[in-house]
Amino acid sequence: MINGFMAVFASLGFALLFNIRGDKLFAAALIGGIGGVFYDLLIFFHCSNYFSLFFACVAISILSELFARILKCPVTTFLICALIPLVPGGGMYYTMLEIVQNNIDGAILKGIDTIVQAGSIVLGCLFVSSIMQIYKQLKRKNS
C-alpha cells in the first residue's frame, strides 16, 4: 500500500519534468498515486500481474478523463504522468540482463512477459478511450 502510494513522487517528478503548472500538477501526482495503490492492492489480493496492471490503467484513465473535464485541459496532461510508474521498466531490464548472461531461454521468457505487461497497459487505456469515444458520439447525437 505505502509502496504503491510512493508512485505519487514518481508522477509528481514527471509532471514537473513535463512542465505542468499549478493545481494540475497535484492532480497528476494524485492520479499516479491512486493508480499505484490500486495496482498494489490487486497484487495483494493475489490477482495476476497482468490483471492488476490492466485495472490500474483503467482506474488511471477514468480518473484522467474526469479531472480533464473538471480542470478543463487535455486528458494526456494527467494520463502520461500517471501511467509512467506502471511501464514495465523492470521487465526490460531483466530481459537485457538475461541476454548479457547468455541465458537465451530466460531472455525469451522475460521478454514475452514484458511485452504482455505492456499489452495489458495498452488494453487498459484502449478500453477507457474506446468507451469515451462511444460516449462522445452518443452525446453529439442527443444534442
Added chain:
Amino acid sequence: MDCNQLARAATKAGMILLESGAETYRVEDTMKRICEAYGADVVDAYATPTLLIISFSIHHELYHNVKRTQIKTVDLSKIDKVNDLSRSILATSMPLEEFYIRLEKIHEEKPYPKGIMIFAAALCTFGFAFFFRGTMRDALCAFVIGALLKICMIELDKIDFNSFFKYLMGGAITTILAILCTKWNLCDSMDTLIISVIMLLVPGLAITNAIRDTVSGDLVSGMARTTEAILIAVAIALGSGLVFASLGGILV
C-alpha cells in the same frame, strides 16, 4: 483578412502542439478549428510527428501550407494553452494579428528552471525505488543517481546528435553509477536501483501517444511513435547491457 497569414498562424499552432508532444488528432482538430473560426471552408489538416499540411479555401481561393517539424521537448502546459487559445477565438472574436502574437508568446515560454528539473528527476527516482520495493538506502542512492543522470541528460541535450545514442549513454551512465554504489556497499539491491533510475528515461509519452493515435485511426503517426518507443527502450537496455558485458566481470 490576410489569408496567407491565416495559413501561417494555423501551421504555427500545429507546430507548437506537435513539438510539445500532443496527439495527432488534437493537432489536426486545432488547425481545423482555427481556420474555421476565421471563416475558411473546405478545411483539411493532416499531421504526422514530422510533417504538417493544411489546406483551406476562402472566397473560392485555395490556400495551402506545409511545415516540417521535429519532436523536441515535452511541454504539456503549452498544449493546454494553445488548445485554450484556439477555442477562445470565436468567443472573444479575436483578430488574427492578436492571435498570432499570443501564439508567439506561448511558443517562447520556458520550462521550469534547471534546478527544479534536476530535483524533479531525483524525486521521481526516489519514488520509484520505493514503488519497486526498495529500502530507504536504495531510495537515497536512487535520489542521487537520478539527479546526476538528469544533469548528464541536460548536457547531452545541448549536443545535437541522434536520440538513440543519447538514451544509450543514459542507460550506460545509470548502470555504471549503480555498480559503483553496490561496490561501495551503499545500496541493498542493485537491480532495484537500476530499474528505478532507468524509469526516468522510459518513453512514457511516446507509448501513451502511440496508443491514443492508433485508437483514433491515425495509423501513420501511431506506427511512427511505436517505433520511437521501441527504439528508445532498446537503446536504454543496450546501454546498460554494454556496461554489464564489458565491466561486469571486473566490478561486480
